[in-house]
Amino acid sequence: MSVRQLRARLRERRRSLPEHYRRNAAHQVASLLARQLFYTRARHVAFYVANDGELDPGILMMDARLQEKQCYLPVMIDRFMSWRASPLVFQAHDPVAEELVRNRYGILEPAFDPSGITSTEMLDVIFVPLVGFDRRGGRIGMGKGFYDRTLAQLYRRFRRPKLVGLAYDIQEIDEIRRNPWDIPMDAITTETGLIEISPRG
Numbered sequence: 699m700s701v702r703q704l705r706a707r708l709r710e711r712r713r714s715l716p717e718h719y720r721r722n723a724a725h726q727v728a729s730l731l732a733r734q735l736f737y738t739r740a741r742h743v744a745f746y747v748a749n750d751g752e753l754d755p756g757i758l759m760m761d762a763r764l765q766e767k768q769c770y771l772p773v774m775i776d777r778f779m780s781w782r783a784s785p786l787v788f789q790a791h792d793p794v795a796e797e798l799v800r801n802r803y804g805i806l807e808p809a810f811d812p813s814g815i816t817s818t819e820m821l822d823v824i825f826v827p828l829v830g831f832d833r834r835g836g837r838i839g840m841g842k843g844f845y846d847r848t849l850a851q852l853y854r855r856f857r858r859p860k861l862v863g864l865a866y867d868i869q870e871i872d873e874i875r876r877n878p879w880d881i882p883m884d885a886i887t888t889e890t891g892l893i894e895i896s897p898r899g
Contacts, residue, residue: 704871705838708830711868713751720754723866723889728758730892736860736885740822744770744788744859747798747806750840752827753864753888759793769793770816773807774844786848788821790814819852821859826883828865835882835895836874837863849881860884 699707715723731737743762748754762769770788791808798806808814818824826845830838839845852858863883867890876882886893 701838702841705829705841708838708869708871709750712829712866715751715866715868720751724754724757726889727753727755727864727887728761731758731862731887732761734892737823740767740860742768742770742816742821742823744772744821744824746772746825746827748827749803749805753866755825755864756793758825763793770821771798771808772844772848773810773815774801774803775810784818784848784851785844787815788818788824790816818848819857819859824849824859824861826861826863828863828869828883828886830869830871830874831863831865831883831886832871832874833886833893833895834873835863835884835886836876837880837883838874843879846879846881850879852881862887864888 737743743759745755745759745762746752748756759769769791771791772786773789774785775787789808789811791814796808799809801807826837827839828837829840849861861881861884863886865886865888867888870888882895884895886895
């Protein structure tokens with residue numbers, strides 16, 4: 699099976715989950731992460747707005763706001779980016795006071811405001827959406843490479859955030875064959891637990 703076929707199958711699998719299951723899973727993931735030291739100590743945390751059946755981190759983002767953590771969301775900055783460029787930036791966002799707009803893919807994001815942008819390496823945690831994952835930190839995304847291109851720059855920095863993928867159990871597969879440009883996760887959280895990835899995967 700090709701990666702494209704696998705991606706389509708996994709997307710359909712996650713979209714087929716009942717709404718009540720998705721809500722319960724979001725609560726369970728938020729509860730699991732609220733007990734993790736890397737999250738409780740974090741002050742600057744990047745989330746995402748769920749789309750296409752992705753596990754929704756909205757509950758966790760509201761928890762972060764209540765704990766006075768600074769929340770961020772990804773914003774697409776250019777439709778004509780080279781592979782070497784970062785197509786995403788992380789912008790400060792208040793989930794209560796600020797509205798979102800739809801980008802060219804129909805995904806909600808903050809209206810671009812350069813004053814709210816932070817350097818990616820200054821974040822403590824980035825929660826990353828997944829289409830598929832394995833227990834070595836391998837990730838299948840939506841196929842556009844936005845996160846891979848953005849996060850690749852972190853490996854040239856002394857300090858970098860913890861990368862935590864969020865997914866449902868049904869999105870796990872045995873092994874993902876990595877390309878040189880694929881960025882592995884440091885941990886993956888599903889509705890049933892946290893998977894910490896060893897440095898050697």
